[in-house]
Every structure is written in structure tokens, then in C-alpha cells.
Amino acid sequence: MCTRYITPDQAAIERYWHIGRDNNNPLRWAGQAFPGSQGPFIRAAASQQELVVGQWGLIPWFAKAAKLSYSTHNARIEEIAGKASFKRSWQQGRRCIIPALSFDEPCWETGRNVWWHFRRADGAPWGLAGLWNAWTDPATGEIIQSYTMLTVNADGHPLMARMHKPDPKLPHDRQDKRSVIPIEFADIDTWLHGTTEDVQSLVRVPPAEAFDAGPDR
Secondary structure, X not given: OOOOEEOOOHHHHHHHOOOOOOOOOOOOOOOEEOOOOEEEEEEEEOOEEEEEEEEEOOOOOOOOOOOOOOOOOEEEOOOOOOOHHHHHHHHOOOEEEEEEOEEEEEEXXXXXXXEEXXXXXXXXXXXXXXXXXXXXXXXXXXXXXXXXXXXXEOOOOOOHHHEOOOOOOOOHHHOOOEEEOEXXXXXXXXXXXXXXXXXXXXXXXXXXXXXXXEEOO
């Protein structure tokens, strides 16, 4: 599961994803995102798409408070149609794109945690698949935007299967190693505006050569 990534700045996001700015007020977030921090995401809007800042860790509709006792910053794509925290956002088509210059994953091949950076080999930013929600605080009426990053099983992937600590009790092909789900630029409209059936073909991990990956330096 991904727990940290680096975001582009607002101008770079607007330029690459062709998002027009509705006003001159800058959006604010830290360059490095961690669970619970604020980060940017792109969602469908009347003007095709819009850039929003929200909490990385989706607040479900039934939450009593914005601070949750369980983790919602990642969501297994295989479970979202039935999992209470995510199924309403999935059913309502609240899919989003999470812009990232790079993301980090832990590699345990040496017997200890070595963090690896993952960038695109072509130098472009990642557009990672996510879900979003707008939660209303019952005490104050404040609307809080939030999002989760989707992951898919990567046990058979030559690169992503090397990440994360292995479970010695499970066979190699049943570790449930996870990968984020990059959405290619040409598929953005389908991911944001399509039906749940339309987007099924987009849930995949790119080939290993699409990644520029290696240990932290």
C-alpha cells in the first residue's frame, strides 16, 4: 500500500491536465503527501474537470467525525463495490485522478525496509486512480473533501511484486502484493466520466519498463 508520494505544484497540474483556473486564489498543500495530509486531486465537473484539495484518507458518508479510527488512504479495487467506506463513492462515480511526480514503496528483498522511488520512465507525472467524497460535519456544517488511492493485486508483476514485506506463511503467488493504478492521459475522460463498466479495462499495472524505479539515494 502506498503511504507517501510527491505532488506536482498547482501550475504544473493545471498545465498538464488542461485544467482552467476558475479564480486567482492559489490552492495550498505540502509537496509531500502522507495519510491524513492535504493533497490535490482532479474530479469531474460541469466544465469537464476541476482541481480540488482534500484530505488523503476518505471520510465516508456515515462517519461521525473527520478523524477516523481506521485507515482509508488506500482502497483495494477488488473490494470497493462492497466495502462500506468506499461503495457509495464507487456507485456514484466519484472517481478521481491523484497527480504525483513520484510515489514510494518499501522493498524487503534485503531483509529490511528499503524505500524505493517510482517515477514514470517518460518523465511525465503520474495520474493515479482514486475515489473522493465530500463529507459534511454534522456539528458545524463544514464540507470536507477527501480521497483514497486505489490499489490492485500485483503478485504477477515483475517489478511491483518485489515491493512490500512478504508473508512467510503464504506462497509466492498469493502474497497480495499491491500496486497503485496509473491512468494514462488518453484515458482520463473515461475514468472520470465513464460508467463502472467503462473503467474496468483501465484497472491494470503498466509494464515494468514504464517505471523509472530504484532505491532512495
